[in-house]
Amino acid sequence: MREERLVNAHLVCTTCTSSAPADAVHCISLDCPWFYSRRKAEAETELILALEELVEELEEKQDQVLVGVQQQMIEIHSESSRYDSPTASDIYEEGPLS
Numbered sequence: 001m002r003e004e005r006l007v008n009a010h011l012v013c014t015t016c017t018s019s020a021p022a023d024a025v026h027c028i029s030l031d032c033p034w035f036y037s038r039r040k041a042e043a044e045t046e047l048i049l050a051l052e053e054l055v056e057e058l059e060e061k062q063d064q065v066l067v068g069v070q071q072q073m074i075e076i077h078s079e080s081s082r083y084d085s086p087t088a089s090d091i092y093e094e095g096p097l098s
Contacts, residue, residue: 002044009038 012034013025029035 002041002048006038006041006045009034009041013038 010025011021013019013027014021014023016032016034017025017027019025025038027035
């Protein structure tokens with residue numbers, strides 16, 4: 001919807017300024033409602049792109065944190081499992097129960 005608004009406003013502005021559709025519109029007519037419509041649509045589109053980039057960065061950082069937590073949990077589990085139950089060599093070294 002926002003992108004469609006931007007395309008429509010850009011098309012009107014390029015027609016009015018005789019610009020090519022692929023070129024940037026160089027219009028500063030403060031009396032034209034399409035100027036404001038186009039500028040608003042451009043700002044919204046830029047904001048959406050910036051938010052998408054931030055979400056991607058947050059997801060990457062979240063993945064990094066999760067990997068770190070998983071590694072810590074594996075280390076804790078491996079350390080605690082060494083002390084959970086005696087091995088055969090532990091029993092042999094202690095000798096028979098009295």
